[in-house]
Amino acid sequence: MTHPDVGTQLRAAAPDRLAEALRDHLQKECGTGRVEILLPDYQLSGLWPVLGGDAVPDREAANRCFSSQQIVASRRTGGEGLLHVPLSAWGERVGVLVVEPGPAGPEALRSAADVFAVALRAAESVTDRYRRVRRRARLTMAAELQWDLLPGRCLGDERFTLAGQLEPAYSVCGDHFDWALEGDRLTVTVLNGFGExxxxxxxxxxxxNAMRNARRSGANIVEQAELASEAVYARFGGTRHVATLLLEVNLATGAVEAVDAGSPKAVVARDGLVRMLDLEQQLPVGMFGDARYEIQRLALEPGDRMLVISDGVHNATPAGRAPYGDAALAAAVRRTRLQPAADAIGTVMRSLEEYHAGSEPTDDAVIVCLDWAGPALVSRV
Incomplete structure (x- = not known):
């Protein structure tokens, strides 16, 4: 008798029952013992169970698995040994699968985890179950809108890794990021919306949505900025605008085209040195209906790390202190040298939090980190 594979089981399950379908498959077909699925919260402050209560058998092992994206064996607790298997899809760190292993080897578990991660990303658009696990506080209406607009929080393959984070996670207002991958072209935008x-x-x-509309019609980043400016101006008449940095990265060569339409800044870390990118600022999107933009060009080298930050980071002035500024940012970026992109943004955000010294931020903040490894060894069609 042929047993159904995990993909078949998940496709047959209701979207809000994917966790149970995976658990049943692993226990019946792979002989595992207990199974748990852990998901990160919006602030990336911890991992939280889907199937059980709030108890996590070994948080340290789960966190190491989530960060390293490697299988981690738990220390034995009460005679129980557990494997922590990363859940990831297209570079997105979806969560962690925790299993008491049976006859099936780690690679079989990892294969099942990969299939489940893709199914989970699809299911989140039609059920609220997994979003409820991720939120540890109520989101403001503005934050609800911003999180639903995001393309994800990580993306990557053998050529690059990309990660982004919004803060304060549960009350973010106008800061945002977007990205899209097609062939060797990676488009990244970071936005700082005016107001509260x-x-x-x-x-x-x-x-x-104006930039997405232009991009999906085949427009380049200049045309994306100009259409967005026209749309924002038509809606708000120049009373509101959006500071925006648009980047188009050629993943085969490292060539970057940029349109700097406002306050987001970019830094590049290379060989232990951190430098601010000297881009000429143009008018924010939506300030004038007939705004025209020009492309500026730069180049990445294999191993480079680029971070883009909104003014809620570099212009932060907690309790009347001097702005967080370039020096503090460069020091924080240097501390990320050995970290993957998804952990690097957390390091910079924690540095900003420490700079606030307990005072409440007066502006929201966004950080996007791009690591370019270099062109892929295998040609892409």
Whole structure:
């Protein structure tokens, strides 16, 4: 008798029952014992169970698995040994699968985890179950809109790794990032919307969707910026605008085209040195209806790390202190040298939090980190 594979089991399950379908498959077909699925919260402060309560058998092992994206064996607790298997899809760190192993080897578990991660990303658009696990506090309406607009929080393959984070996670207003991959072309945008609350979120939503509309029609980043500027101006008449940095990266060569339309800044870390990119600022998107933009060009080298930050990071002035600024940012970036991109953004955000010294941020913040490894060895069609 042929047993159904995990993909068949997941496709047959209701979207809100994927976790149970995976557990049943692993226990019946792979002979595993206990099974748990852990998902990260919006702030990336911890991993939280889908199947059980809030108890996590070995948080340290789960966190190491999530960070390293490698299988981690748990220390034995009460005579129980566990394997922690990363859940990832297209570079997105979806969560961690925790299993008490049976006859099936780690690679079989990892294969099942990969299939489940793809199914979970698809299911999140039609069920709220997994989003409820991820949120540890109520989101503001503005934050709800911003998180739903995001393309994800990580993306990558053998050529590059990309990661982004919004803060404060549960009340972010107008800051945002977007990206899209097609062949060797990676488009990245970071936005800083004018204003607060829902006004800022709606402004950013107009700009993001206008740029997506242009990009999906085959437009380059100049045309994306100009269409977004026209759309925002038509809606708000120049009273509101969106500071935006648009980047188009050629993953085969490292060539980068940029349109700097406002306040987001970019830094590049190379061979232990951190330098601010000297880009000529142009008008923010939406300030004028007939704004025209020009491309600036730069080049990445294999191993380079580029970080793009909104003004909520580099212009932060907690309790009247001097702005966080270039020096503090460069020091934080240097501390990320041995970290993957997804952990690097957390290091910079923690540095910013420490700079606030307990005072509440007066602006939201976004950080996007791009690591370019170099052209792929295998040609892509």
């Amino acid at each position: 609350g829902m006004d800022a979120a709606l402004l950013t939503a107009v700009a993001v």
